[in-house]
Amino acid sequence: DAGVIQSPRHEVTEMGQEVTLRCKPISGHNSLFWYRQTMMRGLELLIYFNNNVPIDDSGMPEDRFSAKMPNASFSTLKIQPSEPRDSAVYFCASSLGQEKLFFGSGTQLSVL
Amino acid sequence: GENVEQHPSTLSVQEGDSAVIKCTYSDSASNYFPWYKQELGKGPQLIIDIRSNVGEKKDQRIAVTLNKTAKHFSLHITETQPEDSAVYFCAATFRDDKIIFGKGTRLHILP
DSSP, X not given: OOOOEEEOSEEEEOTTOOEEEEEEOOTTOOEEEEEEEETTTEEEEEEEEETTEEEEOTXXXXXXXXXXXEEXXXXXXEESSOOGGGOEEEXXXXXXXXXXXXXXXXXXXXXX | OOOEEEEOSEEEEETTSOEEEEEEESOTTOXXXXXXXXXXXXXXXXXXXEETTOSXXXXXXXXXXXXXXXXXXXXEEOSOOGGGOEEEEEEEEOGGGOEEEOOOEEEEEEO
16 A cells, blocks of 8 residues: 555645645545644644545634645645745645544645 | 644653653543654554543553543653654544644663
8 A cells, every 4th residue: 555645755845835635545545634843833624524524623723724625636736826834845645534543644845 | 623732842852761651632522632753754544543432541661641530631652762852742532533742752762
């Protein structure tokens, strides 16, 4: 099993640009989570899906952030327009049920 | 609100000694408490978990204890080794099964 696959691994962009982060969960898992990690705030839950349906997006910081899960094997997190304070590591995780999360390697986002 | 507090933020122990990391949670209805280890450049990885119907669980050198009355749980690592150096996160489930993490403990194992 390849595990949770995230792309890109690193993203450097300029303020105002659109950023799209991608995630392929583990096959057979029915829950998918997006987290953001910073030194100051630790691991913050942004949004999570159950059976491709968003269950809780209360952690999404503002309307510039959006997430989709069009099918069981793919999810995107989009930031439009991006700002320097969005710089962080973004993790995707999947699970069968809502326990035992398996994390991807993360996307290091730098907004200049 | 939904909150998990974790202490200490940094911990240094001599190789071979024990390390203890403590967490508290805000919701008495929480019933699942995992611990994750994150190595440099990688995503967090589950190392042990405990459910609310159990007070203690052990897996080799790692153990977790849970006190539901006080709403706190702890990770114990015995006979620490250099490869235990990492960031450790506690977590708890809240309403709608969302999993909230503590802010992490950076553990240094000193030679």
